[in-house]
Amino acid sequence: MKKKFIIIFMIIMFALTACSIKDGVTSNSGNEQNEQTPEEPIKEEDEETEESEETEESEETEESEEIDPVAAIDLSIEPNELGEIMILMYHGIGPEESVWQRTPENFRKDLEYMYQNKYQMISLNDYAKGEIKTKAGYTPIILTFDDGRQNNFNYIEQDGELIIDPDCAVGILEEFKEKYDDFDVTVSFFLNANPFGQKEYTEQKIKWLVENGYDIGNHTYNHYELELLSSDEIQAEIGSVNNIIKAIIPDYEVETLALPHGSNPKKENLEIMLSGEYEGNKYKTIATLDVGWRPAYSPFDTLIDFNSLYRVTASEINVDNCGIYDYFKSFENGTRERFISDGNPEVVTIPKKHEEYLNMDMVGDRIVNIYE
Ligand SMILES: [Zn+2]
Numbered sequence: 001m002k003k004k005f006i007i008i009f010m011i012i013m014f015a016l017t018a019c020s021i022k023d024g025v026t027s028n029s030g031n032e033q034n035e036q037t038p039e040e041p042i043k044e045e046d047e048e049t050e051e052s053e054e055t056e057e058s059e060e061t062e063e064s065e066e067i068d069p070v071a072a073i074d075l076s077i078e079p080n081e082l083g084e085i086m087i088l089m090y091h092g093i094g095p096e097e098s099v100w101q102r103t104p105e106n107f108r109k110d111l112e113y114m115y116q117n118k119y120q121m122i123s124l125n126d127y128a129k130g131e132i133k134t135k136a137g138y139t140p141i142i143l144t145f146d147d148g149r150q151n152n153f154n155y156i157e158q159d160g161e162l163i164i165d166p167d168c169a170v171g172i173l174e175e176f177k178e179k180y181d182d183f184d185v186t187v188s189f190f191l192n193a194n195p196f197g198q199k200e201y202t203e204q205k206i207k208w209l210v211e212n213g214y215d216i217g218n219h220t221y222n223h224y225e226l227e228l229l230s231s232d233e234i235q236a237e238i239g240s241v242n243n244i245i246k247a248i249i250p251d252y253e254v255e256t257l258a259l260p261h262g263s264n265p266k267k268e269n270l271e272i273m274l275s276g277e278y279e280g281n282k283y284k285t286i287a288t289l290d291v292g293w294r295p296a297y298s299p300f301d302t303l304i305d306f307n308s309l310y311r312v313t314a315s316e317i318n319v320d321n322c323g324i325y326d327y328f329k330s331f332e333n334g335t336r337e338r339f340i341s342d343g344n345p346e347v348v349t350i351p352k353k354h355e356e357y358l359n360m361d362m363v364g365d366r367i368v369n370i371y372e
Helices: 002-023 045-049 056-061 104-116 124-128 169-179 199-211 231-248 267-274 324-332 352-357
Strands: 086-090 119-121 139-146 155-158 161-164 188-191 215-218 256-258 275-278 281-284 287-289 347-351 367-371
Touching: 086 324, 104 119, 104 169, 104 324, 124 139, 124 215, 124 256, 124 287, 155 199, 161 169, 188 231, 188 256, 199 215, 199 231, 215 231, 231 267, 231 275, 231 281, 267 275, 347 352, 352 367
Parallel strands: 086 139, 119 139, 139 188, 188 215, 215 256, 256 287, 347 367
Antiparallel strands: 155 161, 275 281
C-alpha cells in the first residue's frame, strides 16, 4: 500500500513540476499556486517491485496537499490592498535641511522609522505593474529622488581608493542594507542631462545602481515645464535622457517619468509623453509622477491615474500638514488607511467595504479575496 502511495506521489510531483515550468513563462512570481489536478494515476502494479525503501518515512509526511492561496492568508493582520501607498519625493541630501534637501541624519531617521513601523520599499516599476511582493502585514513605500544631484550618489577618495560617500543618499541606503538584512532597499533616481555630477563616473554610477537593485527614471533633459512644450520638444526632452541610459545599458528600460515642476503636458501631448522614439531609440512611460501632496492610491484602485501619480514631500518644514510624518501619523492613528499586504502577490485581499473601488483591469489574472 505504501509503495503504491509513493508511486502516485511521484507521478503527482512530476505533473506539478511540468505545470510550473510551463506556467513560468508567463508568470512573474515564484509562488503561484498550481490548481491543476494531475492526470488519473495509472495502475502500475508491475513497478511495485523496484521502489526503494529508504525514502518511505520521509515521503509519508510530505503529502502533496494543495494549499489554497486564499485560505493561507492571515486575515488577523487585516490586509488592505486598496489602502494608500506613499511615493516619497526626495531631492538633495546635504548639511542644510530645507524643503528640497534632507540632512543625512534626517534621512537616516526616515529609513529607521520605515523599518521599525513595517514599511517595505518597493520599486515604482513594480507598483505600476501591480506586482506587490511586500511581506504579509507590511506596507509598501516608494522612495524617489529627483534631479540627479551629486549628493544623491557621490564618489569620494579615501586612502587612494574610490568609495561611495557614506553621507550621500546611496551611501546611507547601503548602510541600511547592511544594518538590516531583511530591509528591501530600492530607490528610483530621476535623472536629467548630467546625472549625479562627476562626469567621469557617470557610466560607472548608472551601471552600479542597476546592478545593485536601484531604478533609473526620466526627469527630462532640460527640466522644462512640459505644459509649455510642443510635442516634438517633449519627445526630445524625454528621448535624450532615455538615450543617455541606453548608451550605458542598452537593455535597460527607463519606464518612469517625474514631471519637472510637476507640470503635466497639454492634453494633446499626452501620447508623446507615454511613448515615442528619439534618435533611434524608443521609449515608453508606464508611470508619471507629480510633485506632491498626498499618498498615492493602490494600483488596484479605480481612482488610480498612472499618468499623474501623487507624491508626498519627504520634508518636515513648510509642508502644510502634508509632509512625510504627517502621513505616517495619519496611518498610525487610522485617519487614513494604508495598504497592508496579504503577502501573496497573486492574491488581492481587500475589506468588503472597499469592494466598489476594485479595478479589475489591474487585478488581471490575480485572485480576488474579499473579507468582511
Ligand atoms: Zn526636478
